[in-house]
Amino acid sequence: MDISKKQTAILQKFGPYIERFDARSFVYIFLLSLVILVGLYALIQQILEGHVVTGMRDNVVWGLYIVNFIFFIGISYGGAILAGFLHLFKVPWRRPIMRIAVLTAFISALIGPIFIILCIGRFDRLHYLFIHARLQSPIFWDVVAISTYLVGAIIFMYLLMIKDFAIYRDSDVLNLPTWRRNLYRALALNYQGTESQNRQLSVSKNLIALIMIPMVVVVSSVLSWIFGMTLRPGWHSTIFGPYFVLAAIYSGAAVIVIMMWIFRRSYKLEDYLTDKHFAYMGYILLALGAGYGYFTFSEYLTSWFGSEKWDSEVMEKLFNPDEYGWWFLISNVFSIVIPIVVVAFKKLRTPNLITLSALLLVFGMWIKRYLIVVPTLETPLLPIQDTRPEYIHYSATWVEWALSFAGLATFILFFIIMAKLVTIVTVSDYAEKKN
């Protein structure tokens, strides 16, 4: 197929990054693999000893694993819905961001559900969820929703890559080994750039973008309903559905900003990921941050003012500096105040500061997920006499931390590997504009 001059220039720019693994990549991969290996050792300990090696007990039955699950799956939903909107509305500045957005959606969707499996005491019985499925159970809804979503995320990512695969296959600029060319040939599905093929692909991409947006809203809401439909203080809330959807898009957008900054810096992509791209993503963060702040205020104001007995106990824990007070404050400052302030003032609206605020935002959102899960479980509805303190107060063990960092390392590792297989900027998009 024909490759334009602009596309050739992009391939020449990205050639060194995707043709081979350089020494720096190997060092990163080695270090990340070490972290993953420690996680695997922790996993073996957990399989051999059981969940007693974690901090989870009879009362606090969810801990870091569920926190990480919500965190990663939220990032994935955010990446997918942003990519869906950017594609569907043909946003002019989307081209260098789309690939990062769909990769974020795909990789996070692979890692998030693994934490569910880690949290299940007997994950060898995971298939029971399907063979003994009960449609009435929100847990079953979530399993079906995530499985369906994962398939959608893979299709979405693949559809946005087919044209690029054809370009890599036919490019003379790239010096690729035979197996790579064969791989791209197979993945390109004999795409030759004919009018009919373009039409088929275009319809497919519109269809998947169209379905991903409502699907993300539904699956994110389903996740929130696992909490919202439980009669527990801090969870039983009617706004948990939209609250989770917004938080997911917010954290996903922040991770996209961070990945944009990393690739801009390491691949020297200042011509592609310009300051304007960061500013536009900053505006999205600002709007989402304001909405997220509003939901947060509304959620805690009603609980606090209502002073219902059990709600008050959780509120007390969240506001008390001796319990979760500082973390609650940090979470809200990092995830609401700082991103809004940074983007609102023109002088602060630089790629570096927007990325820094996005980084703090992501950290704040992780804390927020912890504050949703743990304090509620530490507030049992039934008074328990003579119970051991560790059954009421959750404290994550090294096993949980090791597996959490292994999850983060896997996310980065997969991004490094994917960035070696495909260009981080969608090459084919530039030809479309020219035409």
Place this chain on the structure above:
Amino acid sequence: MPLSKIIKLSWLICIIVMGLTPASLKAQDEEEQEQLRTRASLSSVQKNDNVLDLKMLIRAKIDGRYTGLPGLEVMFYATTDSSQVELGKAATNEDGIATLTVKTQEVPKDTANLMAFAAEFEGNDEFKGSDDDIEIYPAELLLQPIDEDSSRALLLTLVGNGDPVEDEDISIFVKRLFAPLKVGEGTTDSAGEVDIDFPMDLPGDGEGNLEIFARLEDHSDYGTVEVHAALPWGTPVAQLNQDLPKALWSPNPPTWMLLAFIVLMTAVWGHYAVIVYKLAQVKKEGNAE
């Protein structure tokens, strides 16, 4: 004496002396002391139809607390002035209680109709033996349910050694999942009778049955006396299920939920199917090119 003999003799003396050191003597003492002292406590429960449960609790002080000892064999006897009849043996359960059920008419009695029982744990490598004995008169509680339009009650009659027993506290209970639930109590009159009201709103099994029992607790002459009855005086739990059709344990999901699930899944997977079909078209056209 040659030097080698002196050395050998010295070694022998050393070994003998070391074998008799206070440390080794102490170790022997510890072995003997490891056999813990036990406490035995024999009690009885007289039930309907002349059934009598003999219960022997065996405990030992472990880590500063008296703890029931499981898996120990206890021998039960009926004794008279002149003889001792072996009734049988039973092992202690996880709470340390061994229970033997006997028929009171088969138990030898003295001229005053007094029944005497003894139970003995002989001891083993870990625990020293212990025993206990009790003397009780035959007694029974008679239960008559009174079911009226707006109230329910139990008429209980306590008979001890053939005579009504006056001024004794009787309690009534309902069996629940863990401990029995006390639902009423009263004191017997001169005819040995007591009328105790029964609550109307207790949840029962699927058909509303309740397992009810009345008890005279640990009497000096009669031991514990109980009478059991199953009465349909509860609220059927099945009715509670009907009030919660969306509950996880209900057999089928609500129809609207099933329909919503099918519609959503069909919509999403339908889109996927169309896309896969279109990709197949892309490949086919590429082959043609």
